[in-house]
Amino acid sequence: MPRRVGEGFRRRLLTFHLPLFLFIVFTLFPFYWMFVTSIKSTRETYDREVNPFVPVACTTAIAAQVRALRFDGPALVENCLYHWRTLLRDTLFIRWLGNSLLVAIVSTGISLFAGITAAYALARLNFRGADTLGVLIFITYLVPPTLLFIPLSDVIGDMPLVHVNLLNSPWALIVAYPTFLVPFCTWLLSGYFRTIPRELEEVAMIDGATRIQAMIRIILPLATPGVLSAGMFAFTLSANEFLYALVFMYDNANKTVPVGVVSELIKGDVFYWGGLMSGALLGSVPVALIYSFFVEHYVAGMTGAVKG
Amino acid sequence: MTDVPPRAPDLAPGPGSPAATAAARIAAIRPRRRLEAAAGLLERPNVLGYLLMLPAAFVILLFIAYPFGWGLWMSFTDKQVGVPWPRVHFVGLQNYVYLWTRDGVFWNTVRNTFLYTTVATAIKWALGIWLAILLNRLVRFQRLIRAAVLLPWIIPTVLSAIAFLWIFDPDFSVINWTLRRIYASLGWGYVKGPLWLGDPTLAMASVTFVNIWRGTPFYAISFLAGLQTISPDLYEAAAIDGAGDWRQFWHVTLPGIKPIMVVVVVFSIIVTFSDFQIVYVLTRGGPANSTHLFATYAYQVAMVGTRLGLGAAISLFMFPVLAVVIVFQLVYLRREPR
Numbered sequence: 201m202p203r204r205v206g207e208g209f210r211r212r213l214l215t216f217h218l219p220l221f222l223f224i225v226f227t228l229f230p231f232y233w234m235f236v237t238s239i240k241s242t243r244e245t246y247d248r249e250v251n252p253f254v255p256v257a258c259t260t261a262i263a264a265q266v267r268a269l270r271f272d273g274p275a276l277v278e279n280c281l282y283h284w285r286t287l288l289r290d291t292l293f294i295r296w297l298g299n300s301l302l303v304a305i306v307s308t309g310i311s312l313f314a315g316i317t318a319a320y321a322l323a324r325l326n327f328r329g330a331d332t333l334g335v336l337i338f339i340t341y342l343v344p345p346t347l348l349f350i351p352l353s354d355v356i357g358d359m360p361l362v363h364v365n366l367l368n369s370p371w372a373l374i375v376a377y378p379t380f381l382v383p384f385c386t387w388l389l390s391g392y393f394r395t396i397p398r399e400l401e402e403v404a405m406i407d408g409a410t411r412i413q414a415m416i417r418i419i420l421p422l423a424t425p426g427v428l429s430a431g432m433f434a435f436t437l438s439a440n441e442f443l444y445a446l447v448f449m450y451d452n453a454n455k456t457v458p459v460g461v462v463s464e465l466i467k468g469d470v471f472y473w474g475g476l477m478s479g480a481l482l483g484s485v486p487v488a489l490i491y492s493f494f495v496e497h498y499v500a501g502m503t504g505a506v507k508g
Numbered sequence: 509m510t511d512v513p514p515r516a517p518d519l520a521p522g523p524g525s526p527a528a529t530a531a532a533r534i535a536a537i538r539p540r541r542r543l544e545a546a547a548g549l550l551e552r553p554n555v556l557g558y559l560l561m562l563p564a565a566f567v568i569l570l571f572i573a574y575p576f577g578w579g580l581w582m583s584f585t586d587k588q589v590g591v592p593w594p595r596v597h598f599v600g601l602q603n604y605v606y607l608w609t610r611d612g613v614f615w616n617t618v619r620n621t622f623l624y625t626t627v628a629t630a631i632k633w634a635l636g637i638w639l640a641i642l643l644n645r646l647v648r649f650q651r652l653i654r655a656a657v658l659l660p661w662i663i664p665t666v667l668s669a670i671a672f673l674w675i676f677d678p679d680f681s682v683i684n685w686t687l688r689r690i691y692a693s694l695g696w697g698y699v700k701g702p703l704w705l706g707d708p709t710l711a712m713a714s715v716t717f718v719n720i721w722r723g724t725p726f727y728a729i730s731f732l733a734g735l736q737t738i739s740p741d742l743y744e745a746a747a748i749d750g751a752g753d754w755r756q757f758w759h760v761t762l763p764g765i766k767p768i769m770v771v772v773v774v775f776s777i778i779v780t781f782s783d784f785q786i787v788y789v790l791t792r793g794g795p796a797n798s799t800h801l802f803a804t805y806a807y808q809v810a811m812v813g814t815r816l817g818l819g820a821a822i823s824l825f826m827f828p829v830l831a832v833v834i835v836f837q838l839v840y841l842r843r844e845p846r
Contacts, residue, residue, distance in 0.1 A: 216642060216645060219638070219642055220642045220643075220646075220653070223635075223639050223642065223657065224653065224656055224657065226721065227656060227657050227659060227660050227721070227724075227725065228656055228659065230660070230668055230671040230672060230675065230721070231659065231663075231668075231671070233671050233674065233675060233682065234668075234670075234671045237674060245680070246680065248679070248680065248685070252680075252682050252685055253682075313563060314563035314564040314566075314567060315564065317560040317561070317562075317563055317564070318560060318561050318563070318564035318565075320560060321556070321557045321558075321560035321561050322561075325553040325556055325557040325560070326553050326557075327553045327554045327556075327557025327558060328554055328557075330557060333561060333565075335838060336568075337564065337568070338838070339834055339838075340568050340572050342775070342778055342830070342833075342834050342837070343572060343576075343830070344778060344779065344781075344782035344803075344826075344830070345782075346782040346783075346784050346802070346803035346806070346823060346826070347576075347579075347782065347823050347824070347826055347827065347830070348572065348575050348576060348579060348823075349806075349807075349823070350579060350582065350806065350810045350816055350819050350820045350823060351575040351576070351578040351579030351582055351820060352571065352575040352579075354575075354578060354582070354816070355571070355574065355575050355578060360570065360574065375571060376571065378567045378571070379567065379568075379571045379572050382563075382564050382567045382568065383564075383568070386564055410547060410550065410551060411550065411551055411556060412550060412556075436662060439664060440664045440665060442664070442665065442666050442784070442785045442788075443784050443785070443803070443807075446788075447807075447811060457664070457667075458664045458666040458667060459666075461666070461667065461670065462666050462670065462789060471673075471674075473674055476670050476674070477670070477671065477674065479667075479670075480667035480668070480670045480671060481667075483664060483667050484663040484664060484667050484668075487662060487663060487664065488659070488662060488663060491655075491658075491662045492655055
């Protein structure tokens, strides 16, 4: 609803600013909480009397340095970034991050390729059975990974025809993630291709271009925003994925960030809260960064996906 | 399919014969013609279409259709982790019958999953519309606030679930700390605060809360896109006709975002119904198996309890419900003119 003239300030405060503020607190509080816990000392974390919202040791250290006008890096690390340092130095976090990136990038690449070709065919070529195939792909888009993880782990442990065991290697995830990424990219991109006027292609083909040339030279460049948002979506979906990574990877060194943080930083009933929170925070950073650069594309892509 | 058929013997005449030189000359021309013929084939929709579908079809057949069939088969066996296939027995419907009649946790899981899905979806829907309307009225800091609001949906769910695990901690919960402070300042004495994840009902509520936290942004941003397609003229016309805020909401806003709403809700129902991560991190199905969803129970039985056949049966119990929802979605999309 557009802003109405003459609406009272108090009414606006109550019906607009206050609820919006509460929503933002609601969505952001857990992140604030992760951050604060990650920069507290372990002793502070387990002190039930002290105010948990403020990291005292850290803020005191910063205040002291500001007052003395002297920057002391090591003291700062000791008081504020202790858990971050432990995470980066004493766990395989960097390795997990590498695994996550590798898997996400390769499976996104594969899925974009398969998605672009399939989406183009569904959107532009009136081949026999195109409608049926489109419906089938839409159905697979809605099939959740939790329905298939048990047999899929069997299939990936003994690949059909070639009898190779991919479990516990990044390849397991690189072949598993396209199961939800390809239908997703196809669905999103075929919607996008349909918005590009057919005439552009037809003109190119009258001028002597073949279909494939027209597709690569004319349609693909025009579809760049769609491809970009499909790629970003696919990347975040792979980075978010948990179940397959949990089931298919056993060795600590082969885990992805979500699985590594959950399974290696929680040992039995012992929780390393500082480490867990810094792991959760730093593990979210790559996804959050990518997304913050492309928010507008993201929203456009999402609504495109919804509109189909 | 491992044996390769023997190659047909080469029928070409021996080298040096006149036929061979003629054949060589023709062969020099032929590749170009063949290329042209192939290129001509590629212009045909029926050829190019299937060719372009191949990569996607490969992935879908090999890693979705085949595992689905394999899972169905597994659910009819007593397959366990580490037991080789030759020693696995076909047990018919035994796994399904066992779950249906004798497994106490299973029925609780069914109840949980339906409760979780309906409650979470309803609240996400309501909050989503509200937040979308607020965001739509936003004038300043649009980008920043949208980004902040969308964050829960972007961040890997298990990682944010870890933050909630700490927020709901039995001893150091920040909620309980705040409750204690409020009680003390009001002079109501000492309160320990509830064990958020220690009591079956509260644990289910906590898990649902986290799902709502994660899903609301998705609803809000999608609905926001729907709101932006509604012409302001409609509101003006409604206002001139004397419609108040509520009537405008029911007669202009809701019908305006209905197409997006149906798609979003159906998608969300599927994702919520088949959710795994939040429950896995927060309760692992506990206390005493009281908060399992289909997915976590299947994982528990198959991966922790090593009974793969039974686990496959549990996750396949999701299928009928998912199928109904998917068919509804398909019919709706077909009917609705786009």
